[in-house]
Amino acid sequence: MESIQIEIRTGAYYDSIVLMQLQQELASLPQILDSGVVMGTPTNKELLAQSGLLLKQAENAKGDDLIIAVKASSEESAKHALSQVDNFLNRKRSVSGQDYSPKSIETAISMLPSAQWVLVSVPGKHAADVSREALRFHRHVFLYSDNVTLEEEKSLKEEAIQKGLLVMGPDCGTAIIQGIGLGFANKIRKGNIGVVAASGTGLQTITSRIHQKGAGISHAIGTGGRDLSEEIGAITARQGLSLLQKDPQTQVIVFISKPPGAKVAQSLIHIAKNLGKPVVINFLGYPCPTSSIENVYFTNTLEKTVQKAVELSQNLPKTTACSYDLKGFHPEQKYLRGLFSGGTLGYEALFFLRDYLPCISSNMSIPGIQSLKQVSVSQGHTVIDLGADEFMVGRLHPMINQDTRLRRILQEARDPECAMLLLDVVLGYGAHNDPASELAPAIVQAKELAKSNGRRLDVVAMLIGTDEDPQSLQKQEKQLLSSGAVVFKSSEEASCYAASLTASLSKKEIGLPAMNLEILNTPFAAINVGIQSFSDSLIAQNAASIHLDWKPPCSGNERLKNLLKKMK
């Protein structure tokens, strides 16, 4: 008769490789139908139940308890299998290629002083402590472990950046440094594409496809999936970009991540624009309306990212800085002011602008755009929808009544920091019967006002309408042109031109963290703490590696460990 037998072991630590092997070993014993060896977390118990291996006695097991379950064709066989567990565990001191396994990072470093890296893949609750020790010995950390808290990640990374060290992770599955794969990594041809990735299988997929398409990789730096959150602020990604910028082997940079926080995204795009190398950005799920801004190319699938990177790597674009004639602008002039009568036109403009300009304010709400404190006063880069509800009480729409906008044009011209006005002019039935007849004189007056104060004020207009509209498109265009405005009929061209010219007025402070290129130049050597196969992989790739014989403090007995901590 079929029988399920379960044993629960409390408070002991087992390596997860050993648990996997134990499960396989049990399953291979005679008359055993199935086996399960898991820690007693809710998810694990759910999975055991799905396999029909969860008995009542195990339902109350805790996350720290090891559940060993076997299903056999007889009770006797099941019990016999369980009786073999200790035999197996005693036998299972995983055989290492090393003659001697050190027990501490300190000893390991004394054995392999050239090791700049410590690979950490111990269980999550111990991972921060091990990483902190590595930083104490001034080593870079590849932190594979998951289940590490955000607070611990932040504190580790803040310590690391102060010391000029990298903490890739937590939950960083992969990286390629000098052609050596860390953690999970494919064998990739060397080449001129560098990668920064807050995404493990994203990095593997991109590097594999780059290889398949005949191109290659200089270095691929993992950051861990949460690095680009507002909380962490992309510390590791910034360090990675800083390294790849300096690295002479890297000629094209690929930067991928799940969608970062909106502010982080903006500041990273700003950094990317100033790296002086082509950068392909894929923030999976981040809507980039433009396909490129200067040296930065946006893609939204892994496949398209690979295509663009390979194309660039084989045909390096000349990095020509945008060359606008900026004569006449005063150094104080930095900001763009968008004054829109059309909500959607303003809204679309914000999507373009936010990838060109930092810190934009508006009375429209999109991610990454600040809310304007006072709609009557611009602050920094500002885009206003003058047709928003708050403007419309007892007042006709700005497409009919231009009074508010005409006043605002002059108000902006008086602001010594304003350099660029972006306007929409929308024709058609129902609208003002000759909008340019009012706008053109205001533009002339605004430009003169700026000029008389030693400034230059540019005005860009997007003109929306047809040749058959009652106002006549041609007549409107002529009036606007003669006022000195630059006129586009495509909203996209107007926004991108105005944004790009304004962006070129600002000094390019990018604030990349200082990083020493040595990390990419000295031969790779590492100390491995956790999953032994990661050390074996390094050795298979002809890199030096020492595997630590790590045990959790107090053999994983939490109560004892906490007691000891308190006594310190």
Next chain:
Amino acid sequence: MESIQIEIRTGAYYDSIVLMQLQQELASLPQILDSGVVMGTPTNKELLAQSGLLLKQAENAKGDDLIIAVKASSEESAKHALSQVDNFLNRKRSVSGQDYSPKSIETAISMLPSAQWVLVSVPGKHAADVSREALRFHRHVFLYSDNVTLEEEKSLKEEAIQKGLLVMGPDCGTAIIQGIGLGFANKIRKGNIGVVAASGTGLQTITSRIHQKGAGISHAIGTGGRDLSEEIGAITARQGLSLLQKDPQTQVIVFISKPPGAKVAQSLIHIAKNLGKPVVINFLGYPCPTSSIENVYFTNTLEKTVQKAVELSQNLPKTTACSYDLKGFHPEQKYLRGLFSGGTLGYEALFFLRDYLPCISSNMSIPGIQSLKQVSVSQGHTVIDLGADEFMVGRLHPMINQDTRLRRILQEARDPECAMLLLDVVLGYGAHNDPASELAPAIVQAKELAKSNGRRLDVVAMLIGTDEDPQSLQKQEKQLLSSGAVVFKSSEEASCYAASLTASLSKKEIGLPAMNLEILNTPFAAINVGIQSFSDSLIAQNAASIHLDWKPPCSGNERLKNLLKKMK
């Protein structure tokens, strides 16, 4: 000496055109330097202050109070200007082309019974009442007014859809029906492109650019900016799509909106896929990874939307339904199950899948994807990241330990509703040394299990790795192929193939509201309530229109109005 004089009038209603004209009139009087005529809302007072026209006495004015301010070169001139206000207001009974202006919708309808439309542009707080009256007389409503609450919008639209009527708006600035522009609208060539737009200047920009590029418009239906919110559920947009689907003049449909609620977006894309006509969708700021799915094309700027629509209109694609061989699937089989070892691969897959398949559940979090109740049991379409933290306590990553996934493959095969498995197989150092050797037998077993129950189970694998990886890409591919899996090396191709085949298994219930095409076929005629120039525009376009001499109840005296309401 310069002087500012202010008068405040409480509790009276003035048409906003009259207020604009009053302000212009005052400004044109002798010795007047500036003037402002606004309702006393916070924003308006802010704007007055910016123009230096706000005195202390007006600071406490309320939103219902009219502030009249003049600045003159002498106190005498300022006071004289204010003394002219009543003269002007009495003179200003705006001259209409009509011999007689009716005072109620009922009278107007008796004068122009063919009017299917009522255009409403009265102040927001009265707009819902006027619209409700129009619906009572079984007329479609073009609701230009803003400052209408979401609750009122919902109640109006729910009443309208029951009666087969449209409520375009509130805050609907524009529409084109049978070539006649409503509200603000450009003069656009007739053509084969129909538009549904939750965006006023978006609609104007797109139709203008379509005209400029030599193509034309059948009808353009506005919905108001909030129609695609979760609260309203795209009632008007669905009606609009239903009309354009039936309309024989419309051969290409453009659908634009600010980003809709995630669930609304999905259901609209599902509808679009089943309209039987090419549809270009631009949900400004909505990240669509694919550029097209069957007959639906995604764009993300107004300009690209126009380009795609014009291209399609001039070269109509043959609407070939995707023709997969679906032999062997049981009618109950509907669902895709994605079992991923790589988080990013699963995450990217969700972005593809959500545009193909409705109601996907996952343990990963993206907008529009439901949270999986129990990770151990799939529900409907399901994508699982088996490397997520909850699976990883005491267990090796699924790229090393495939146990959970192997069991899950068989579990899904036993589910009579499961039709498709989507898997990633990631090679490289550190990973399982021969994953296909375990996966292939499980796939064979799963397919046999399904077959023995009268079902067909398809398996699609995305295989990530290089020819130099320790596992050998070729060897892995061969094993997977021989198990009967379909293998792709591009993650994008794998997801799109699996999603598209699965989608074709489901019956295409699209649930479009029933709409009578008459609205697009009978000559356009309207009753206009509010801004008179909208009626003048209709007449200029040779459409029949009656302008109502509308006054708010109790001449805008709110207290009296509320009193009367209570007495009813």
